């Protein structure tokens with residue numbers, strides 16, 4: 327089976343992890359801050375807070391922004407469930423904004439319209455989580471303007487997007503947001519096995535996320551409510567978690583990061599090959615906006631079903647049977663049973679519904695051979711014929 331995504335591990339990566347195994351610290355050593363500085367430096371952000379997953383990064387980001395019971399968090403319906411779950415962990419309610427028909431990112435006109443209605447009914451979101459779908463940034467300039475106008479905070483879910491750029495700035499710079507979140511799961515652009523990071527330019531938010539990832543415990547006398555009992559003393563200031571990244575993961579991440587630009591360039595090369603090889607098939611291919619340089623986490627095709635004799639399900643199954651590890655990103659989150667209490671009607675999500683009825687993710691990963699890519703194209707061509 328040709329997988330839809332796969333990690334690439336070099337000898338240098340392996341050596342970096344082995345060196346940690348032979349060192350004094352398996353966790354809470356020097357590699358984690360080194361990795362945080364390397365990622366923050368790469369992106370041009372002030373602070374990086376490394377955690378054990380992208381999901382944990384979203385959770386500590388919501389906590390740091392004060393999301394709690396009675397609050398409302400909005401996100402895209404075409405995303406992994408974690409983009410919404412992070413708000414529910416904090417006791418907040420979740421609502422969704424329809425997607426753009428071309429980029430599959432959150433639609434700015436739909437967002438504007440929903441905000442106007444929400445302002446009238448007094449139910450504005452506290453936080454919006456735009457998701458940079460497939461590695462292409464949302465249009466952050468107008469989203470930032472709306473955040474300022476209506477007074478909500480912004481967390482960029484950039485789990486697909488490390489290594490991408492928006493308007494000549496690296497995704498993760500937090501130029502337009504309060505916090506940006508990355509995932510380093512093996513299917514993503516670079517990996518630490520499990521792992522994630524939250525970036526910000528705000529020292530206060532960085533400190534809060536740091537507290538939340540390690541039990542809410544502080545050893546800093548300046549943060550304590552009274553004078554320390556002695557050198558052993560610490561105080562628990564918040565209800566935090568154990569969301570720490572290990573030294574093994576950080577060492578792997580530092581090593582992987584040195585190849586990030588190369589990895590994204592290769593993904594572009596493969597994507598351009600797909601664009602060319604698939605252009606005459608009855609498909610809608612991924613649209614790239616001029617303001618964007620995608621990290622190309624995913625290559626999603628949409629079937630123009632009126633021109634195809636088979637259903638999406640038949641095409642999907644035939645590809646799997648032919649050894650092509652296709653996937654579907656994503657089932658609209660509002661349609662999940664857990665979210666069935668969200669007061670949404672599918673009429674509000676015409677673009678998300680249309681997308682979900684036509685989309686298939688085809689394989690794309692760093693060391694994918696052209697011959698494997700040609701095989702995907704060949705199988706797809708004959709299945710669609």
Ligand SMILES: *Cc1c(COP(=O)(O)O)cnc(C)c1O
Pocket residue numbers: 379380381382405406408409457483485486509510511520521522
């Ligand atoms: C992968 C992913 C996450 C969660 O990241 P993990 O590291 O797997 O916890 C969140 N949001 C999106 C959009 C993702 O693709």
